[in-house]
Amino acid sequence: MTVQADPVIIIGGGQSGLAAARAALDTGLRTVVLHSGAEPVGSWPDYYDSLALFSPARHSALPGMPFGGDPDRYPHRDEVVDYLRRYADALDVDIRTRTPAVAVHARAGGGYLVRTDAGDELSAAGVVAATGSFGNPYVPTLPGRSEYGGDLRHVADYRRPDAYDGKRVVVVGAGNSAVQVAYELAPSAHVTLATREPIRFLPQRIRGRDLHHWLRVTGGDRLPRAIITRLVRHATVLDAGRYRDAITSGRLPRRDMFTAFTPDGVLWRDGTVEQVDAVIFATGYRPDLDYLAPLAAVDHGVPRQVGGISTTHPGLVYLGLEFQRSFASNTLRGVGRDAAHVMAALAARVDRRPRFFRQVRPTASGARRSMSPLRTDGAGG
CATH class of the missing domain: 3.50.50.60 (FAD/NAD(P)-binding domain)
Structure with a gap:
């Protein structure tokens, strides 16, 4: 059994980064989350005021913590912000806010060096690119x-x-x-x-049930990317x-x-x-991955990956890409499945198993529940 000398660094503290942190705990990986914002709630505070989820609360939670309240409501933007805030607080991991990653370099002998905007360089056994796309909005070029x-x-x-x-x-x-x-x-x-x-248009409700109910019971949310991209062309x-x-x-x-x-x-x-x-x-977004430029892991804005696993750099994985593995990959309801997939692969790559195994599961109340006595002071974070 080997000891994980360096942490896995998760770049991005929104829904994808938090899902990655949760999956890392489940696999026993030690992680550090770097987030550019003031708190780990992703880009949700920056969306337009009236935005609500397209899926009901019962189908919109990250692993381990339901939304609570009426399961058939469509949570408002501010509810999502509060939910992510509580989710992050329930994860006993090192989350560093106001710490943007600006460059990732391959390290001689394996692993990576992640440089922050403050000039710090952090050694990483692996890297999770979980910055989503909100920071890279796409506007087409038109004459005039x-x-x-x-x-x-x-x-x-x-x-x-x-x-x-x-x-x-x-x-x-x-x-x-x-x-x-x-x-x-x-x-x-x-x-x-x-x-x-x-x-x-797609109907929001079919036979009295929200569309996402049918996507779940039929397995539509889990159809592989190859099938989805043939079915969803517009x-x-x-x-x-x-x-x-x-x-x-x-x-x-x-x-x-x-x-x-x-x-x-x-x-x-x-x-x-x-x-x-x-x-x-309202013409969409592109992956926000400028910090990977030193690796040449991105080709014309598109990361070279299959199912979230880099095809160019061992120990580099992605989360939150559109259609990464399924129709729901870049959503609250789907990113947890992808996180479990890529973090298991990353754990197999960078670490056989750390000296201890710790698991912290978010609960509906937002309280931390540790499955090992690593912390005895009751403190969080």
């Missing part, structure tokens, strides 16, 4: 964009509708965020939804009927995507020019 004088932003920087009262706004995108934000703006602003193709919007009704009735107009910006608006595909005060792009 640099000359446009209105308010142009990604939905990552949108918070609430009051700033757009009475304005002419174009929301770009065909997914959940685009339709939700456009619908929210429509009562007080002149909104057009711009998409390359018609909106495709963005879809979960809808109980109100979004479809708003679009078909004309209360939320949709137009084919504009082709260019003008200094004060947009040029539509049919040749008409419209003055527009603001354009909000």
Whole structure:
């Protein structure tokens, strides 16, 4: 039996990083979590104010700690923040906030050196890249964009509708965020939804049960990536009927995507020019992995991996990638399964088993429950 000399460093303290920390405890790995924010709740505080989960509370928890309360409600953004805060507090691991990782270097003889923005270098037996994608929003390049004088932003920087009262706004995108934000703006602003193709809807409820119930009982949430990417070729919007009704009735107009910006608006595909005060792009995100540049582990923004396991560097794994292993990989309800998979592989790679085995399971109350007497003072963190 060998002793793990260096910790596994988890980069990112959101849902993916916390799920990795929990799985590491279950495999006996010693970890350090590096998080750029003030507290380990990921990017959730930065989402728009009205955001709620698309899945009910009963299907939306990380391993070991249910949401509590009405299991059929759709938790609000702030509930998720509080949930992640309690989850992190229940994990007896070393979480270092306000500590962004800026570079990861391979170490001679194996392992890694992780450099932080303060200039510190931490030795790591392995690295978990769990920074998600919110820090890398994608905005397509369109002719005239640099000359446009209105308010142009990604939905990552949108918070609430009051700033757009009475304005002419174009929301770009065909997914959940685009339709939700456009619908929210429509009562007080002149909104057009711009998409390359018609909106495709999925029913929120089928036979009286939420869609996620059926994904769970049929195994749809666990279908492998190869199958999912063949079945899901276009963005879809979960809808109980109100979004479809708003679009078909004309209360939320949709137009084919504009082709260019003008200094004060947009040029539509049919040749008409419209003055527009603001354009909000809800066009997705890309993996936020700049700190892996020294490893050349990412090819044109896409990490080289299979199922979250790096194909270029032993001891490097990923979490929170879209369709990493299943339809639910980058969600609260699915990242725990992926975390168990990659952390087991990482444990087999970097450590046969540490000298002790410690397991701390989050509970519904948020209290720590240790399965070994390593701590006797009752302190947390």
